[in-house]
Amino acid sequence: MNNKASNSEMQSLKSEVEYRTKLQEICSKIYAAMNLDEIIINLKDEITGLFAAERLTIYYVDGVKREIVSRFKSGNEINEIRVPISPTSISGYSVHAKKLVNISDVYDKKELNRFDPLLEFDSSWDRKTGFRTAQVLVVPILYKTFLLGAIQLINRKGGTAFSKTEEGYVTELAKIMGIAMYNQKRMAKTRSGKFDYLLENHIMTQKELGKAVSDARAKNDAIENVLLNDLKIPKKDIGDxxxxxxxxxxxxxxxxxxxxxxxxxxxxxPFMKNNLWVPIRTEGEMVVIALDNPHDGQKIGEIQTLFPKRKLKIFVSLKDDILDYINLFTQDEKELSSIDDILSRLDDEEEEIVEAESGVSEESSAVVQLVNKVIIDAFNRNASDIHIEPFPGKENTKVRIRCDGACSIYQTIPYQFRNAIVSRLKIMSDLDIAERRKPQDGKIKFKKYGGLDIELRVATVPTQGGMEDVVMRILAAGEPIPLAKMGFSKNNLDNFVSCITKPYGLIFVCGPTGSGKTTTLHSALGYINKDDIKIWTAEDPVEITQKGLRQVQVKPKIGFDFAAAMRAFLRADPDVIMVGEMRDKETTHIGIEASLTGHLVFSTLHTNSAPESITRLLDMGMDPFNFADAILCILAQRLVRTLCPDCKKSYTPTKQEYDELVREYGPEEFEKFVKIPYSDQLLLHKPEGCDACNNTGYRGRMGLHELLMGTDEMKKMIQGKAKMDDLRNQAVSDGMTTLKQDGIAKIFEGRCDLLQVRKVCIK
Ligand SMILES: [Zn+2]
Incomplete structure (x- = not known):
């Protein structure tokens, strides 16, 4: 064995491995780079080091000018050199001929002329700088048939010509560069135009777009997401x-x-998720499809096969929005299947169960799951009510849900399943399935069926065409809202708190159905709910639960009504009693008696205004003296939708608009309570619409209040059975502001607008 030989072999092998590793490193950096310009400038030293050359130049092809261009950093600036693609220079010749050129001495004319008689070395640069160019290796950068640039190495250290091995390595590097340059070019091409609107309107700069593109690639995310999340460009602008x-x-x-x-x-x-598309709705015979790339003809073709004989209407949407839609439409709730799963199973079962009239059986597990899913979804969206609305014939059944007081369509269900769904709901609420001509009401304890601990109050109503609607109120076991968050004006809050903290007396909250009476009562109870007082409540149903209260559900069907509950409470050592509603003489009478014997009694009345409540109770036959003694206050309430705090728009009202508001309030009282003069600094707010409020401009609700206090003068008027108008005037002179006045004051506070106030204060 010759040790010497094997050593040098080992050495060359070792250097080859090192070489390869280094080359690999450089190549992968180029591959991963988004901004090729930048990476090339940064990699310059590494590449020259690898090939033991003195200088490295990387050229790009500028096809328009038929030149090759090289950018280099000098100080903080980036400059460029341009060389024509022609045999008149070494690098220009290499690109022109698409040939590797390896020259050992550029000043040797003969060596140059072996390549091309026109080939010349421009020595002006050398003369100017004092640099002496000797060896040059140029490799053109190509991808397939595309000419993209060139790599040029100058002066091999040691003074000998670049070796065959080095030719091979540089060729390899050129190949990788070719792929990277081609990709960048192609991407720039597909990208060009997509965000032109944002550039033209100066919503972002070309530089920002460039960075977004490279960031998106680094994060493997959509460019749109980077624009949206990092550059904070409004979604609306990206959409435009x-x-x-x-x-x-x-x-x-x-x-x-x-x-x-x-x-x-x-x-x-999965097919929708992977391909980023989702059906949104039908428009006549057309199906509206949201797609991330409406130029993808192949994808559209595939989608078309899923909707044979129907025309597609394509919308563009963002990747994340499409995924959100897919999740919204198909979201999994625990062990529940997605809605499309359930519906497709309904289809299968329909074929198995041949029932001419009823279509699908209510016992079908798909129907069971569908109903559960509707309830769970509605609950998760904070809906208060669910409306199931079947139509005769082949029209699909509508499911609408009410959120923040407004209904919206949740889903439509194929007509074949309408009877099964209604029957299923009736079974769940212990109603008579056979009875379809009369309204029925019942209750669903949903825990038994779906796991969520909620109750639903169910009402069925026979509708036109032999149909039956089902309306469900979701009774969430909710926490009470703190009194301070109920939207009381400071004055009203102070007065109301002074009443509810009294040891005894009678407090009423009045208003129509859905005006939030129970919520307010619970907030009031929450305020005084302490260990040292005993609070009994009788409710139908128990909608809000509070620790510390002893809450009772009345059952009028078995004779345990509000009056019976009150009598029971009075034997059970109460401090405070809350009764869901006083709608009959007996209950009201017991309530007044209880408050006169040292208890604080809360209840609601189904009346429109505070003064009207007094008239109503007297008309019911209450003793005016007892009632006058007992009454602490009567609070009338309405709920209005509040302006979305994220998007409400401020504006200066015209003098006319201001005068109108003052006139509606009453000029004298406006002077006394609101005291805001007109000026061009005055700001009111109007709804606009954003993501947070579903583009409605409104989010959440608050109470408008009218608080009548049981003052001495008021008590006297009650004893004298005064007329409603006189009661009202007395209340106003006691400091009461009406519902409308409270609303207008809140308009000036920027919390709501006149439209919503008018909606609930029609007189
Ligand atoms: Zn909004």
Whole structure:
């Protein structure tokens, strides 16, 4: 064995491995780079080091000018050199001929002329700088047939020509560069135009776009997401840009959009998720599809096969919005299947169960799951009510839910399943399935069926065409809202608190159904709920639960009504008694007696205003003297939708608009209570609409109040059975502001607008 030989072999092998590793490193850096310019400038030293060359130049092809360009850093600036693609220079020749050029001495004319008679070395640079160029190796950068640039190495250290091995390595590097340059070019091409709108309107700069593109690639995310999240470009502007580019409408995620039940049957969720598309709704015979890239003809073709004989209407949407829609429409709730799963199973079962009239059986597990899903979804969306609305014939059944006081469509269900769904709900609420001509009411203890600890109050109503609607009120075991968050004006809050902290007396909250009376009562009880007082409540149903209260559900069907509950409470050592409603003489009478014997009694009345409540109770036959003694206050309440705090828009009202508000309030009282003069600094607010409020401009609700205090003068008037108008005047002179006045004051506070106030204060 010759040790020497094997050593040098080992050494060359070792250096080859090192070489390869280093080359690999450089190549992967180029591959991963988004901004090729930048990476090339940064990698310059590494590449020259690798090949033991003195200088490295990387050229790009500028196809328009037929030149090759190289950018280099000098200080903090980036400069460029341009060379024509022609045999008149060494690098220009290499690109022109698409040939590797390896020259050992550029000043040797003969060596140059072996390549091309026109080939010359421009020595002016050398003369200017004092640099002496000797060896040059140029490798053109190509990808397939595309000419993209060149790598040029100058002066091999040691003074000998670049070796064959080095030629091979540089060729390899050129190949990788070719792929990277081609990719960048292609991406720039597909990208060009997509966000032109944002550039033209100066919503972002070209530089920001460039960075967004490279950030998106580094994060493996959509560029749109980077624009949205990092550059904080409004979604609406991105949507406008995409819409202009793809020439189709833009649709953004909106969680209140109804689930297009029929369209989701038989669709596979993974297919939609992987390909980023989702059916949104039908428009006549057309199916509206949201897609991330409406230029993808192949994808659209595949989607078309899923909706044979129907026309597609394509909308562009953002990746995340499409995924949000898919999740919204198909979301899994614990062990529940997605809605499309359930609906597609309904289809299968329909074929098995041949029942001409009723379609599908209510015992079908798919129907059971569908009903559970509707309830769980509605609860998760903070809905207060669910409306099941079947139609005769082949029209699909509508499911609507009410959130923040307004109804919206949750889903439509194929007509074949309407009877099964209604029957299922009736079974769950212990109602008579056979009785379809009379209204019925019952209750669902949902824990028995779906796991969520909620109750639903169910009402069925026979509707036109032999149908039956089902309306469910969701009774969430909710916490009481703190009194301070109920939207009371400071004055009203102080006065109301002074009443509810008294040891005895009678307090009423009045208003129509849905005006939040029970919520307010519970807030009041929450305020005084301490270990040292005993509070009994009788409710139908128990909608809000509070620790510390002893809450009783009345059952009028078995004779345990409000009056019976009150009598029971009086034997059970109460300090405070709350009775859900005083609608009959007996209950009211017991309530007044109880308050006169040292108890604080709360209840509600189904009346429109505070003064009207007094008239109503006297008309009912209450003793005016007892009643006058007992009464602490009567609070009339309405709920208005509040302006969305995220998007409400301030504006200066016209003098006319201001005068109108003052006139509606009453000029004298406005002077006394609101005291805001007109000026051009005055700001009111109006609804605008944003993501947070589903583009309605309104979010949440608050109370408008009218608080009549049981003052001495008021008590005297009650004893004298005064007329309603006189009661009202007395209340006003005691300092009461009406519901409308409270609303107008809240308009000036920027919390609501006149439209909503008018809605609940029609007189
Ligand atoms: Zn909003």
């Amino acid at each position: 840009a995409l819409s202009k580019y793809y020439k189709v409408p833009f649709i953004e995620f909106n969680k209140s959009l109804p689930i297009p039940g029929e369209l989701l049957t038989n669709l596979k969720v």
